[in-house]
Amino acid sequence: MSDTVDRSGPAPTGQGFGRILVAVYGLFALAATARSGVQIATKLSEAPLAYLLSAFAGIVYIVATVSLARGDVSSRRLATMAISVELVGVLVVGGASRLFPDSFPHATVWTGFGSGYGFVPLVLPFVGLWWLRHTR
Amino acid sequence: MTGSYATAITVIALLLAVWTLVLVAMNRSPGLSLLAAGSVLEALLVGFLIGGIVQMVGSDHHFARAEFVGYLLACLAIPPMAVVWAREEKSRSGTLVIALAFLLTPVMVLRVQQVWAGPLV
Numbered sequence: 001m002s003d004t005v006d007r008s009g010p011a012p013t014g015q016g017f018g019r020i021l022v023a024v025y026g027l028f029a030l031a032a033t034a035r036s037g038v039q040i041a042t043k044l045s046e047a048p049l050a051y052l053l054s055a056f057a058g059i060v061y062i063v064a065t066v067s068l069a070r071g072d073v074s075s076r077r078l079a080t081m082a083i084s085v086e087l088v089g090v091l092v093v094g095g096a097s098r099l100f101p102d103s104f105p106h107a108t109v110w111t112g113f114g115s116g117y118g119f120v121p122l123v124l125p126f127v128g129l130w131w132l133r134h135t136r
Numbered sequence: 137m138t139g140s141y142a143t144a145i146t147v148i149a150l151l152l153a154v155w156t157l158v159l160v161a162m163n164r165s166p167g168l169s170l171l172a173a174g175s176v177l178e179a180l181l182v183g184f185l186i187g188g189i190v191q192m193v194g195s196d197h198h199f200a201r202a203e204f205v206g207y208l209l210a211c212l213a214i215p216p217m218a219v220v221w222a223r224e225e226k227s228r229s230g231t232l233v234i235a236l237a238f239l240l241t242p243v244m245v246l247r248v249q250q251v252w253a254g255p256l257v
Contacts, residue, residue, distance in 0.1 A: 019225040023218065023233045027240070030210065038202045 012134050013071035013079065021131055024124065025065040031117075032041055032109045033058030047106035053093065054108045060086050065127065071135075087125035090114060094122065141187065144244050145180050148243035149168045152177060156235035160228050174215060174234075177241070188248065204251045211244045 036054035044051055052091050060082050067079035094113030097104040104111055114121025159166055160254055208244060218237030222230035235237045 016229050017227060019222065019227075019229040021235070023236060026221070027214075034206050034210070035203075038200075040207055042200075042202055043154075122202060133151055133199055 013076060013131065015071075016067040018068065018071070018131060018135070020128065022065055022069045024059055024120070025128070028117075028121065028124070029058060029061035029065045032037075032061055035109075050104065050108050051111070057086075057089060057109045060089065068128070068131075076132060076136075080129070083125050083128040083132070086121075087129070090121050090125065092118060096125035097125065137212075140163060141180075141184065141251060143183060144237060145177070146242040146245055148173075149238050149245075150232055153238035156231060156238055162168050163228050164231075165226065166231055166234060169222045170234075171219075173193050174219070174238075177238075178212070178215055179257065181215075181241075184208060184245075184248075185188055188252075199254065200251050203250065205249055207244055207248045211248065214244065 004029040012018065024032060032054055034053050036058055039047075040055060050095040063085060064079055064082040067082060071102065090110045090113060093104075093110035097111045098113075107116055109117060109121050154168070154172070155170060156166065159170070188208045190206065191203060215234075215237045218234050220234040224230070225233070
């Protein structure tokens with residue numbers, strides 16, 4: 001019974017290509033939160049904006065990772081929200097860091113459109129939103 | 137931290153990545169032999185962590201110590217996490233997750249070395 005219920009909904013977002021996507025999201029969740037955790041614990045006063053922004057990005061990545069991995073109806077909604085926030089975040093922070101480089105001396109994951117991470121942070125939200133549409 | 141031990145880890149991780157990517161290309165699931173070889177890498181990474189901490193404690197040069205240990209722990213954690221996450225996925229996507237973890241190991245080793253060498257950014 002539960003089997004048929006599971007299969008009647010949208011395709012799971014954590015399977016097939018979704019395995020890879022969730023792994024990449026998980027990696028960024030780990031990278032952003034661990035990094036900002038260390039920075040906030042040791043030198044928050046140096047660049048509070050950058051480090052709190054990193055922590056925010058980390059939380060967004062965690063929510064995206066978990067909700068993509070779960071993949072039920074409410075998780076899909078949550079994933080769409082988190083990835084939309086991520087897209088806006090990387091575009092706004094990326095754009096701002098290009099226009100006003102002096103205001104961003106301390107890098108975050110989204111600085112320079114994620115150039116410090118091979119621009120993966122810029123590509124990832126587009127892939128994530130595409131995948132949510134594709135599996136709908 | 138820049139010695140032949142780190143180079144050995146990098147070479148072995150890259151060989152494992154190539155091996156796993158060949159499995160992806162052939163659409164084959166990873167077998168026990170890959171798991172055994174991965175365990176060798178993991179054992180080397182345990183040594184990397186212990187050696188790194190011993191060197192750090194014995195050194196008085198100034199670098200980001202918390203980040204250093206963080207990257208060492210990440211080196212160690214990423215391959216097993218990838219294996220656990222890939223296990224439920226029987227398609228080649230699961231195998232590719234493992235390949236990505238092996239490709240990531242040299243990057244993480246490089247970050248360990250950069251943090252060890254560099255001043256704070």
